[in-house]
Amino acid sequence: xxxxxxxxxxxxxxxxxxxxxxxxxxxxxxxxxxxxxxxxxxxxxxxxxxxxxxxxxxxxxxxxxxxxxxxxxxxxxxxxxxxxxxxxxxxxxxxxxxxxxxxxxxxxxxxxxxxxxxxxxxxxxxxxxxxxxxxxxxxxxxxxxxxxxxxxxxxxxxxxxxxxxxxxxxxxxxx
Amino acid sequence: xxxxxxxxxxxxxxxxxxxxxxxxxxxxxxxxxxxxxxxxxxxxxxxxxxxxxxxxxxxxxxxxxxxxxxxxxxxxxxxxxxxxxxxxxxxxxxxxxxxxxxxxxxxxxxxxxxxxxxxxxxxxxxxxxxxxxxxxxxxxxxxxxxxxxxxxxxxxxxxxxxxxxxxxxxxxxxxxxxxxxxxxxxxxxxxxxxxxxxxxxxxxxxxxxxxxxxxxxxxxxxxxxxxxxxxxxxxxxxxxxxxxxxxxxxxxxxxxxxxxxxxxxxxxxxxxxxxxxxxxxxxxxxxxxxxxxxxxxxxxxxxxxxxxxxxxxxxxxxxxxxxxxxxxxxxxxxxxxxxxxxxxxxxxxxxxxxxxxxxxxxxxxxxxxxxxxxxxxxxxxxxxxxxxxxxxxxxxxxxxxxxxxxxxxxxxxxxxxxxxxx
Numbered sequence: 001x002x003x004x005x006x007x008x009x010x011x012x013x014x015x016x017x018x019x020x021x022x023x024x025x026x027x028x029x030x031x032x033x034x035x036x037x038x039x040x041x042x043x044x045x046x047x048x049x050x051x052x053x054x055x056x057x058x059x060x061x062x063x064x065x066x067x068x069x070x071x072x073x074x075x076x077x078x079x080x081x082x083x084x085x086x087x088x089x090x091x092x093x094x095x096x097x098x099x100x101x102x103x104x105x106x107x108x109x110x111x112x113x114x115x116x117x118x119x120x121x122x123x124x125x126x127x128x129x130x131x132x133x134x135x136x137x138x139x140x141x142x143x144x145x146x147x148x149x150x151x152x153x154x155x156x157x158x159x160x161x162x163x164x165x166x167x168x169x170x171x172x173x174x175x
Numbered sequence: 176x177x178x179x180x181x182x183x184x185x186x187x188x189x190x191x192x193x194x195x196x197x198x199x200x201x202x203x204x205x206x207x208x209x210x211x212x213x214x215x216x217x218x219x220x221x222x223x224x225x226x227x228x229x230x231x232x233x234x235x236x237x238x239x240x241x242x243x244x245x246x247x248x249x250x251x252x253x254x255x256x257x258x259x260x261x262x263x264x265x266x267x268x269x270x271x272x273x274x275x276x277x278x279x280x281x282x283x284x285x286x287x288x289x290x291x292x293x294x295x296x297x298x299x300x301x302x303x304x305x306x307x308x309x310x311x312x313x314x315x316x317x318x319x320x321x322x323x324x325x326x327x328x329x330x331x332x333x334x335x336x337x338x339x340x341x342x343x344x345x346x347x348x349x350x351x352x353x354x355x356x357x358x359x360x361x362x363x364x365x366x367x368x369x370x371x372x373x374x375x376x377x378x379x380x381x382x383x384x385x386x387x388x389x390x391x392x393x394x395x396x397x398x399x400x401x402x403x404x405x406x407x408x409x410x411x412x413x414x415x416x417x418x419x420x421x422x423x424x425x426x427x428x429x430x431x432x433x434x435x436x437x438x439x440x441x442x443x444x445x446x447x448x449x450x451x452x453x454x455x456x457x458x459x460x461x462x463x464x465x466x467x468x469x470x471x472x473x474x475x476x477x478x479x480x481x482x483x484x485x486x487x488x489x490x491x492x493x494x495x496x497x498x499x500x501x502x503x504x505x506x507x508x509x510x511x512x513x514x515x516x517x518x519x520x521x522x523x524x525x526x527x528x529x530x531x532x533x534x535x536x537x538x539x540x541x542x543x544x545x546x547x548x549x550x551x552x553x554x555x556x557x558x559x560x561x562x563x564x565x566x567x568x569x570x571x572x573x574x575x576x577x578x579x580x581x582x583x584x585x586x587x588x589x590x591x592x593x594x595x596x597x
Binding site: 052 | 185186187188189190191192193194197198201211212213214215216218219222223224225228231232235405406409410412413414416417436439440442443444445446447448450451452454500501502505545
């Protein structure tokens with residue numbers, strides 16, 4: 001179980017990281033080609049847009065794992081440790097049900113697009129590939145929320161360790 | 176109505192903002208009898224945009240610049256130039272924040288990057304801790320006002336106005352706020368008394384300048400490129416990424432393959448989070464249009480607020496309150512579709528309105544109880560949240576005064592944009 005989890009972590013990070021680096025280089029190369037050689041890649045915009053969509057939904061799953069999603073802790077910061085756990089369990093359950101809805105909703109589109117055999121305008125990629133990012137990303141998020149939920153139930157009697165993570169880690173700030 | 180209540184409940188429970196928006200809207204959509212795949216379709220179209228790609232790109236570029244060692248060189252540069260004069264150190268702090276804001280599109284990142292180094296050095300010069308932390312927290316708000324700015328990108332995409340124009344419109348208000356903070360910093364510094372830095376030699380001055388020049392050049396390339404139509408904001412951001420990698424790897428030599436991995440991961444998390452909120456908000460704005468809610472609200476607001484002056488005051492108050500509780504991008508995504516019809520009806524320039532909104536939300540990030548910058552400043556300075564808040568309070572008053580000037584002097588925002596785009 002732990003091994004699978006590690007593998008999943010790496011996979012997510014690599015896919016998201018490579019999409020980010022690759023799309024930025026692609027857009028950069030496009031600029032260079034346009035100015036130096038007056039040449040334009042017809043497929044670059046479409047590919048980069050779809051890669052960023054995959055990037056967003058896979059990255060969202062990483063953000064769930066890192067508890068980095070923006071939340072409003074107006075109420076929860078003032079709760080006692082156990083109250084915090086209870087709220088977190090409820091919030092996780094709600095998020096899980098949302099993931100289920102998004103998986104259903106996303107699969108509906110994917111299957112209807114597959115049925116009609118739609119392709120993307122400039123490179124003719126099957127349209128279900130970009131749409132697939134939604135159900136896949138939602139499934140990954142679902143797994144992450146489940147992990148957080150199990151963690152909350154297991155450690156119900158221990159308070160959370162840290163209250164706040166600055167968005168930039170210590171190491172970089174100290175530079 | 177059910178949408179609002181559900182949204183509030185979900186937020187209070189601590190559900191991520193993106194999910195709270197999408198889920199509460201989804202319930203409303205179901206009630207309206209719209210098919211279930213609308214949810215995924217809207218969420219997809221919300222992030223299927225070339226111009227929004229600039230968000231992950233600018234986040235990545237900013238993180239790379241920070242990890243590449245740019246911020247400490249910028250600080251060294253401003254300290255060498257002005258830090259040795261009386262009251263020069265606070266001015267150097269604000270100046271560094273302005274430079275960093277021109278590299279990064281985020282306020283908390285500016286507080287962490289510049290405040291992390293400037294606060295200890297201000298304290299060392301015998302400034303009070305409250306003043307040091309307060310000044311640097313307030314100066315961090317420039318992060319989203321001086322371009323590039325994530326919040327401007329989000330505003331541009333919702334309000335459908337030119338992002339290049341918005342960026343240029345943010346420059347003068349950003350410089351104006353920086354100047355105001357410098358003046359206040361100078362006055363307090365004179366009162367408190369402190370030990371200025373030793374006067375640098377010509378050689379030191381030259382060294383700090385040539386070292387920082389690579390960081391200063393980046394905004395010139397990025398913004399210059401956008402204004403002269405060389406590239407779009409998204410392309411500019413991609414250029415910025417390549418540029419900061421070259422500077423980090425080959426010129427400053429502080430970036431390694433290992434840190435590159437860490438930086439990438441951090442950028443993924445930050446930008447995916449923002450993009451998911453955008454994606455979810457698309458469902459919300461789709462529903463608003465479907466139910467024609469904005470025009471209803473616009474009608475009511477026009478009855479209530481008869482002149483632009485009254486309307487803008489109301490907007491300022493609403494935004495300051497919302498900004499205390501909510502992430503600035505999320506606030507823009509939710510409120511712009513509601514405000515924009517009124518703005519256009521009243522003949523207020525949507526670019527000017529964007530600047531007003533962003534300055535408002537930037538102040539909101541400094542206000543208790545939940546301003547994000549306060550938490551960041553407390554995290555990096557190890558000062559209590561109450562202490563940080565007390566230190567920041569006088570600067571908030573100053574910033575609100577600056578906001579009023581920006582609100583009622585549209586030329587401050589529009590002059591440069593009109594000049595360039597004529």
